[in-house]
Amino acid sequence: MDLNGYILFQCPDGYEPATSGNQCENINECELEDHGCEKNCTDTLGSFTCVCDEDEFLALDGKNCLKFICPAGFELSASGTECENINECVLDDIDCEKNCTDTNGSYACTCDFGEILDEDGKNCHPLIDSERCQFSWWSPEGRINSCYMYSTPNLTADWGGARNICAENSMNLLAFETEEEYQFIAETTKDEDYRLLWTGANKLSGSWEWEGLDLPVSSSFWKPGRPDGSGDCGYVYHDSRIFDYGCENIGVFICEFQFN
Ligand SMILES: [Ca+2]
Ligand SMILES: [Ca+2]
Ligand SMILES: [Ca+2]
Structure with missing residues (x-):
């Protein structure tokens, strides 16, 4: 204009x-x-x-x-755009007596096998008899007068190591004395993820017997065709009965506590 x-x-x-x-x-x-x-x-x-x-x-x-306000147990990421889990286990003020396991948004103190966490959530004490069955499954009708402690998938050992861990807890490696007991263990472990589970079956003294019991391993518990000389220790794989295998192999295991 x-x-x-x-x-x-x-x-x-x-x-x-x-x-x-x-x-x-x-x-x-x-x-x-x-x-x-x-x-x-x-x-x-x-x-x-x-x-x-x-x-x-x-x-x-x-x-x-x-x-950004992050919920408890989370902190702002370096990019400043999201909240991420705090790994409390690497912090100085976490006072787990034994092990610390980080979780998403929190953490947990954990104890060694055969121990249980004190009420304070931090310290550990060895299981006393009344607590020993806490991690166990009882047989129906109490027909098996034992209780069992199952090693977790991150606690594995060779046969001798498994036996020692059980012994430290005044227990023996699992021994099948009746078909019902075998069925019970097979049922309670059927969903567990493991390759081999050590039992107390071994022939370290020359003939197959149950560790700590001075009792021969009944032929009915063997996988057909076993033992075939594969080793001196016996494991089970879910409901496949017992296989003989080298004692140096690593597996999970079950300790058994027999009540009198
Ligand atoms: Ca401007
Ligand atoms: Ca955490
Ligand atoms: Ca038994």
Whole structure:
């Protein structure tokens, strides 16, 4: 528009006519009082942006700043955009007496095999007899007067090691004395994930007998075709009965505590 020799400019949003010359220039909104940014304002060509502190993010209104608040047991990730699990086990103020297991959002103190966690959740004490069956399955009708302690998948040993761990807990390696007992163990372990489970069957003294019981291993418990000379110790694989195998192999195991 030509008005008496002056040309009127229509500047786009965010620009204003320059004080000299026929140009539009960027408005520095950050110098104005009404930019509305809660924290910091950064001017841009034709606009401006609000900027938050490092541990914050800009709210949807583009002006206010919000802080990530992580739930207990989580902390802000290095990128500042998500909450991630705190590994409490590497912190100095965790005082688990034995082992610390990190979990998502928390942690747990754990004890060695044959021990149980005190009520404080931190210290461990050896199982006393009344607690010994806590990790066990009882036979139906109490027909088997034993209880059993199952090693967990992360506690494995060779046959001698398994026997020693059981002995430290005043127990023997598992011994099948009746078909019902065998069926009971097969049932309670059918869903467990293991390759071999040591029993007390061994012929380290020359003939196959149950460790600690001075009792021969009845032929009915063997996998058909076994023993075939594969080794001096006996394991079970789920409900496949007993296989003979080298005692140096590593497996899970079950300790048995026999009541009189
Ligand atoms: Ca601007
Ligand atoms: Ca944790
Ligand atoms: Ca038994």
